[in-house]
Each structure stands twice: as C-alpha cells, then as structure tokens.
Amino acid sequence: MSALRPTIGYIGAPSGDRLVGALTALVIWLSGGRPLRLRELPERGDSRLDGLILLGGLDIHPSRYRAEIEVESRFDPIRDELELAWLGVAFAREVPVMGICRGLQMLNVKAGGDLHQRLDSEITASWPNGPVGYMLFRKPVDVQPDSFLASVFGAGELKVNSLHRRAVRTVAPGFEATVCGRDGGVQAIEACEGVLRFGVQFHPELLVHRADMRRLFARFVGACRTRLATQN
Structure with a gap:
C-alpha cells in the first residue's frame, strides 16, 4: 500500500x-x-479534503428538497446545513x-x-425497532451489473442492514x-460519470467484520488516494 494517506472527512x-x-x-x-471528523462549516476555499463520507442519523428536513412536512419526525437543521456545505466543497x-x-x-x-417521507407500512411491519434487532437484521437487495457496487460486491443478491x-x-x-x-425501493445510487460519488441505504460501517464491506471502504479510499496523487 502506498504511504500516501488521503484525508477523508466524515460527518456524523x-x-x-x-x-x-x-x-x-x-x-x-x-x-x-x-480520518477527519468535520464539526464546523468549511472555510472559504477549504482544500483539506480528499474524500467525504456522510453517515446516518436523523431525517433530513423536507424543505431541503422543496417539500412540506408530511410526517412529523426528528430533524437536525444544523447538520443539514453542515452536510450541504461540505458537499458543495466536494462537488x-x-x-x-x-x-x-x-x-x-x-x-x-x-x-x-x-x-x-414515509415507506409503506407493509414493508416496515416486520422490521425490528430495538438495538439488538437492528444489529442482527438483514434483508436481500439486488446489485445491478455494470456498476461500481457490482465491482465491489458482485452483481445479484446482497444481504444488508437497511432499516431507515x-x-x-x-x-x-x-x-x-x-x-x-425486493420492494423496488432504491438502496444505492451512483454518479453516472466523473468522480466517484455513491450512496448506500445500508450501514457498511456496522458490518466491517465482513470482507465485502471492508472492500467497499478500501475501494473508496483508493479512489481518494488516486485523486490526491494526481494533485501532487
């Protein structure tokens, strides 16, 4: 492994x-x-990051996607602002x-x-609520061929811990x-071209005992390292 360590900012x-x-x-x-934990808004012209990871948490306020509140929930407007600002830097x-x-x-x-703002209650009825159930819950999803995530996990069925x-x-x-x-819901997105940008609905950071989830992080950090090398 190269000694070059890219700085990966993360927000939780x-x-x-x-x-x-x-x-x-x-x-x-x-x-x-x-790793660099990001707690403050970026400075003007901030160039510290070689990669950005956004973690799980409370719901995003609907105003951020031009919608009215349909379901009362716990929101975190300060974090919304923080993440959008750092995404602006990353983009x-x-x-x-x-x-x-x-x-x-x-x-x-x-x-x-x-x-x-609300998934079908028939979909979520069997999902656990407690922490033990959350840690143990797995559901099958389908990875599409010819995608970045297929290059990590392989195409086809993948068992994940998606509960949001x-x-x-x-x-x-x-x-x-x-x-x-299997219900047709989106479980991951990827940018169609350009720099690597993707998101997964499940929690690979809680599945790091699995080689495929460690490989996901390794591939992401590798892309950040490649970018850093081209800047030097």
Whole structure:
C-alpha cells in the first residue's frame, strides 16, 4: 500500500453515535486513509479534503428538497446545513463522496433529487425497532451489473442492514439507482460519470467484520488516494 494517506472527512451525529464514529474512523485508517471528523462549516476555499463520507442519523428536513412536512419526525437543521456545505466543497473540487443511509439521501437531495417521507407500512411491519434487532437484521437487495457496487460486491443478491423509514423517491439527475430492494425501493445510487460519488441505504460501517464491506471502504479510499496523487 502506498504511504500516501488521503484525508477523508466524515460527518456524523453531533452527539451520540460514538461507536459509529469510532468504527468509521478506524475503517478509514485501516483502508489507508486519514480520518477527519468535520464539526464546523468549511472555510472559504477549504482544500483539506480528499474524500467525504456522510453517515446516518436523523431525517433530513423536507424543505431541503422543496417539500412540506408530511410526517412529523426528528430533524437536525444544523447538520443539514453542515452536510450541504461540505458537499458543495466536494462537488466544486471533484472530491469522491460516499453516503451512508441519511448520507445517501443527502447526496441525492444535494444533486437535485427528493425523498419519500414515509415507506409503506407493509414493508416496515416486520422490521425490528430495538438495538439488538437492528444489529442482527438483514434483508436481500439486488446489485445491478455494470456498476461500481457490482465491482465491489458482485452483481445479484446482497444481504444488508437497511432499516431507515425514509428513502429516495426521485433519483437526482446525473445519478442512477444501482441497488434495489425486493420492494423496488432504491438502496444505492451512483454518479453516472466523473468522480466517484455513491450512496448506500445500508450501514457498511456496522458490518466491517465482513470482507465485502471492508472492500467497499478500501475501494473508496483508493479512489481518494488516486485523486490526491494526481494533485501532487
């Protein structure tokens, strides 16, 4: 592995979720990157990042995708602003982006897509609510061939831990859905061309005991390293 370590900024919940933040930082480091927790808005002309990861968390306020509130929920407008600002930096500087759960949704919103505010209750009726159930829950999704995620996981069935009650409705222009649930719901999106930008509805940072999930982070950090090398 090259000694060149790209700086990978990541944004998580402002409080709590310490385990998720720690796991993310660890897997970034083990994948060859330098983790940087982002807690403040970027400075003008900020050039610290070689990659950006957005983690899971509370729902995105519907005003961010030009919608009215259909379902009352817990929102985090400060984090919305923080993530949109850093996505603006990443887009402007053509920095690779990886979105996880809420992060997928924010990437889609930033690029011009929108979200379902409520999934069909028949879909979510069998989903667990407690932390133990959340850790153990898996559902099958289908990875589309000829996609970045197919190059990581292989095309076909993949078992994942996707439980968020909101999801992508309209995929943003310039992106495509490359993983779908058996219910037809979007489980991952990827940019159609250019720099690597993708999001997954599941939580690979909680599945790092699996080689395929570690490979996902390694491929992302590798893309960030390649970008860094071209800048030097």
